[in-house]
Amino acid sequence: MKQIEGGICAVRGVSANGIKTEKMGLAVIVAEGPAAGVFTKNKVVAAPVTLSKGIIETKHHLSALIVNSGNANAFTGDDGFLDAVEMATMLARELDVKPETVAVASTGVIGRRLDVSLIRELLPEVLKGLGSSPECSREAAKAIMTTDKAIKEVAIEMDCGIRIGAIAKGSGMICPNMGTMLCFAYTDAKVPADVLDAALKIAVDKTFNMVVVDGDTSTNDMVLLTSTCKSGIKPCMDCLDDFEEGLIYVFTELAKKIAKDGEGATKLIEARVVGAKTQEDAKCAAKAIVRSPLVKSAIFGEDPNWGRVVAAAGYSGAELEQERLSLSFSGGGSEVEIIKSGEISSSYDLELLKRIMANDEIVITLDLSMGNEQATAWGCDLTYDYVRINAEYTT
Amino acid sequence: MKQIEGGICAVRGVSANGIKTEKMGLAVIVAEGPAAGVFTKNKVVAAPVTLSKGIIETKHHLSALIVNSGNANAFTGDDGFLDAVEMATMLARELDVKPETVAVASTGVIGRRLDVSLIRELLPEVLKGLGSSPECSREAAKAIMTTDKAIKEVAIEMDCGIRIGAIAKGSGMICPNMGTMLCFAYTDAKVPADVLDAALKIAVDKTFNMVVVDGDTSTNDMVLLTSTCKSGIKPCMDCLDDFEEGLIYVFTELAKKIAKDGEGATKLIEARVVGAKTQEDAKCAAKAIVRSPLVKSAIFGEDPNWGRVVAAAGYSGAELEQERLSLSFSGGGSEVEIIKSGEISSSYDLELLKRIMANDEIVITLDLSMGNEQATAWGCDLTYDYVRINAEYTT
Numbered sequence: 001m002k003q004i005e006g007g008i009c010a011v012r013g014v015s016a017n018g019i020k021t022e023k024m025g026l027a028v029i030v031a032e033g034p035a036a037g038v039f040t041k042n043k044v045v046a047a048p049v050t051l052s053k054g055i056i057e058t059k060h061h062l063s064a065l066i067v068n069s070g071n072a073n074a075f076t077g078d079d080g081f082l083d084a085v086e087m088a089t090m091l092a093r094e095l096d097v098k099p100e101t102v103a104v105a106s107t108g109v110i111g112r113r114l115d116v117s118l119i120r121e122l123l124p125e126v127l128k129g130l131g132s133s134p135e136c137s138r139e140a141a142k143a144i145m146t147t148d149k150a151i152k153e154v155a156i157e158m159d160c161g162i163r164i165g166a167i168a169k170g171s172g173m174i175c176p177n178m179g180t181m182l183c184f185a186y187t188d189a190k191v192p193a194d195v196l197d198a199a200l201k202i203a204v205d206k207t208f209n210m211v212v213v214d215g216d217t218s219t220n221d222m223v224l225l226t227s228t229c230k231s232g233i234k235p236c237m238d239c240l241d242d243f244e245e246g247l248i249y250v251f252t253e254l255a256k257k258i259a260k261d262g263e264g265a266t267k268l269i270e271a272r273v274v275g276a277k278t279q280e281d282a283k284c285a286a287k288a289i290v291r292s293p294l295v296k297s298a299i300f301g302e303d304p305n306w307g308r309v310v311a312a313a314g315y316s317g318a319e320l321e322q323e324r325l326s327l328s329f330s331g332g333g334s335e336v337e338i339i340k341s342g343e344i345s346s347s348y349d350l351e352l353l354k355r356i357m358a359n360d361e362i363v364i365t366l367d368l369s370m371g372n373e374q375a376t377a378w379g380c381d382l383t384y385d386y387v388r389i390n391a392e393y394t395t
Numbered sequence: 396m397k398q399i400e401g402g403i404c405a406v407r408g409v410s411a412n413g414i415k416t417e418k419m420g421l422a423v424i425v426a427e428g429p430a431a432g433v434f435t436k437n438k439v440v441a442a443p444v445t446l447s448k449g450i451i452e453t454k455h456h457l458s459a460l461i462v463n464s465g466n467a468n469a470f471t472g473d474d475g476f477l478d479a480v481e482m483a484t485m486l487a488r489e490l491d492v493k494p495e496t497v498a499v500a501s502t503g504v505i506g507r508r509l510d511v512s513l514i515r516e517l518l519p520e521v522l523k524g525l526g527s528s529p530e531c532s533r534e535a536a537k538a539i540m541t542t543d544k545a546i547k548e549v550a551i552e553m554d555c556g557i558r559i560g561a562i563a564k565g566s567g568m569i570c571p572n573m574g575t576m577l578c579f580a581y582t583d584a585k586v587p588a589d590v591l592d593a594a595l596k597i598a599v600d601k602t603f604n605m606v607v608v609d610g611d612t613s614t615n616d617m618v619l620l621t622s623t624c625k626s627g628i629k630p631c632m633d634c635l636d637d638f639e640e641g642l643i644y645v646f647t648e649l650a651k652k653i654a655k656d657g658e659g660a661t662k663l664i665e666a667r668v669v670g671a672k673t674q675e676d677a678k679c680a681a682k683a684i685v686r687s688p689l690v691k692s693a694i695f696g697e698d699p700n701w702g703r704v705v706a707a708a709g710y711s712g713a714e715l716e717q718e719r720l721s722l723s724f725s726g727g728g729s730e731v732e733i734i735k736s737g738e739i740s741s742s743y744d745l746e747l748l749k750r751i752m753a754n755d756e757i758v759i760t761l762d763l764s765m766g767n768e769q770a771t772a773w774g775c776d777l778t779y780d781y782v783r784i785n786a787e788y789t790t
Binding site: 310 | 440472696697701705706734737786787
């Protein structure tokens with residue numbers, strides 16, 4: 001497999017565009033075929049999630065997608081649901097497709113009525129620029145950003161010729177549970193919806209569900225995967241494993257981009273927990289480390305306060321014994337072993353640890369020595385800017 | 396019941412003292428009698444927790460307590476355990492009591508060897524000033540502080556004459572699970588250890604376990620309750636309920652002090668969840684609200700972004716339906732209803748909400764309308780100073 005240019009538009013059969021105004025961003029993606037989705041597990045669910053989930057779970061097929069940023073259309077009651085339906089209908093009419101094959105997504109402030117008339121105003125301009133160039137994917141990716149600073153798109157071509165591309169957004173309120181922030185993924189592999197669904201769930205679990213920016217699970221998380229089938233390539237059973245691996249690759253890249261672009265972030269934290277008794281233990285401990293405000297503040301300050309890492313693993317719920325723990329930090333090509341089997345390592349070098357912490361990508365490896373399971377989670381440091389951004393969000 | 400002066404020294408039979416130097420704080424409390432304790436559930440447990448827990452659970456009796464601040468004596472291996480034993484032995488020798496009736500507590504940096512020789516140096520001075528004046532309680536409360544800015548002590552006298560007093564510390568790494576930060580409570584009621592134990596568990600669960608500063612559970616959390624029996628008053632069955640209520644009162648006051656003095660905090664947040672189906676649901680939702688970095692940043696910025704409160708309740712795990720939610724904010728004697736039965740309330744007044752958020756104590760009331768259970772949790776806002784304090788802690 002190799003990474004290629006073009007984002008979602010690298011996938012045959014996908015056209016897209018987006019625009020971003022001061023008040024709102026609007027993106028449209030047109031791609032017809034079998035589709036699967038995963039959605040937030042928050043019990044307060046935004047209207048577009050309810051609508052899109054219903055479509056995916058009954059039709060297993062999408063023609064197009066309309067997404068706005070700036071307003072989450074969450075906690076907006078029946079009016080909000082009708083607004084989401086109106087968005088789908090508006091696009092369906094323009095594209096001459098069935099409204100019940102158009103998914104809708106929204107991201108932004110919770111609890112405010114969506115300005116549908118503004119969407120109606122912006123839509124013709126978006127549709128005029130619809131196309132399959134790399135710029136079109138980029139414009140769509142830009143339009144769905146809120147507090148994001150980096151555009152998030154990835155595309156790969158697999159050895160058999162199948163392509164997978166995706167765009168995503170997400171910077172705050174990030175602690176995906178099942179679904180995650182917004183991610184729209186496309187492939188041209190010829191696969192039915194149930195195969196997409198199975199691969200999607202596995203891939204999301206290992207990637208987006210392992211990202212924590214602040215521990216807040218959004219009301220609007222959504223990952224959609226649509227296959228245009230346009231490569232004509234129908235993966236064999238063995239190739240299906242490759243397809244899943246390709247999807248995991250694309251999502252891992254996006255997951256890391258989201259963590260690194262976490263609100264106010266200056267550093268990417270990767271927590272690898274190995275030697276866990278169960279997969280659940282490994283995930284729990286890895287997520288607790290990247291979620292801990294104390295670990296996150298220490299990483300920001302480049303303070304070698306590693307005790308907070310073992311404290312976080314200790315309260316995570318994962319089974320562990322402190323006598324068995326081994327801990328190391330790495331970054332910028334160097335690695336330092338801090339704890340070995342529960343004791344401060346003889347090779348522990350505080351100065352080296354400080355140099356490692358000065359890098360902008362820090363890998364923390366914690367070996368529980370309780371079994372053979374492992375998991376990786378991604379997060380970012382907690383900075384003055386995170387506080388500033390979120391203290392001023394709606395005002 | 397009435398609040399009285401004197402902290403732990405208000406309780407008959409308690410003497411105390413403490414000193415604080417640049418490198419370390421040291422406190423000693425002498426009070427003989429039946430005792431109970433609750434301890435951190437973090438699987439990485441500090442040496443003094445292991446020692447004190449063992450003493451409480453086998454002897455159910457304490458003569459005295461020695462506490463240092465500045466070093467947590469956590470993740471220090473066998474040496475750390477021997478250091479804790481040495482602390483107990485040192486004090487036992489001076490007081491001529493059995494070492495196995497002396498509890499030990501520590502708070503500070505994790506993973507560094509304790510300077511026992513410094514404790515040996517400071518101890519004579521602490522013992523010289525041992526006494527039962529209000530100042531003695533205050534010096535002990537001061538000596539155990541780390542990043543705390545406020546001294547935390549409370550004492551009450553109940554109508555029957557029984558007194559309860561406690562001192563506590565805690566400002567960061569606060570998300571108690573079972574035990575909590577450090578709190579040393581005393582009573583002169585004539586009650587056996589098993590009664591103390593039952594009352595302590597109930598009181599801690601409703602108070603300290605409902606405080607979240609940052610969601611990090613410490614390795615050193617500990618609450619000890621000792622009865623000197625010196626009032627000579629043996630509560631009858633009915634009075635035992637009063638005793639429990641008194642204990643809850645003392646702990647609630649301290650819990651609020653801890654939340655308000657959270658690292659970098661400028662505001663106290665009280666989240667009251669009512670109408671929950673189960674007690675667990677009420678607790679879950681209330682804690683999720685005060686734990687959410689997004690809610691906490693919004694409170695700091697006085698940003699009326701109430702959508703984050705319902706989002707936090709939504710992902711908390713508590714059973715809820717968004718159509719049933721009612722939400723209000725109050726502070727400074729005013730209250731504003733924001734949501735009523737899932738819809739924006741007709742009496743919602745954004746300007747009033749902004750004025751309420753300008754107060755330094757904000758009460759958030761969320762009615763789930765699913766049943767009759769309720770719970771209150773306390774937290775604080777997330778500020779630039781929290782990040783600064785924790786980015787610079789060990790360096």
